[in-house]
Amino acid sequence: MxxxxxxxxxxxxxxxxxxxxxxxxxxxxxxxxxxxxxxxxxxxxxxxPRDYMCSAMMACICCCWPLGLIAMYFANSANDARAQGHFEEAKKKNRLAKVMIISSVISGILIVGAFVVIQFYSQQ
Known part of the structure; x- marks a missing residue:
């Protein structure tokens, strides 16, 4: 031994x-x-690995909520993996959470932009 x-x-x-x-x-x-x-x-x-839970919650509240919920799920999974010491798995889940946060922000901007354009042209 x-x-x-x-x-x-x-x-x-x-x-x-x-x-x-x-x-x-x-x-x-x-x-x-x-x-x-x-x-x-x-x-x-x-x-x-970083903690993306706060960013995911803000993306869920302020931007596109379905993608924000998915980001919150991956951020929570990454935090659980990090707490157990599985840092490689946590990094992979964090990457997915970051992609979903960015997608949520871009989708939110596009939705608000489309709404503004529709309101602008409907008043003319």
Missing amino acids: AQIYNDRQVLVDVNELQHTDRYFSPESQYYRTQIHSGREIDRGYESE
Whole structure:
């Protein structure tokens, strides 16, 4: 048995260890280490995924609400994944949330613009 230190300090059999990632999150950073057959490969510090929930809520309230609701769903899923330590999954869900937020804002602008144009030409 070989002891590999992580945040839980679990004893692990090196022969059974194929691939794991472990994450430390001091001050909005996480330290990623890959372990292959007992040999650690240092991958350095990466930034922690952002929280897009506030932006998604504003997109839902102020812009196109159906797309805003979808953005809120993906932002919530990303926050759940980040809380569990699955940072790669959180980054993927954050990307989807950001796309939906941008789509909601663009759709809201187009809808308001179309409404203004229709009102302008209906008065003439």
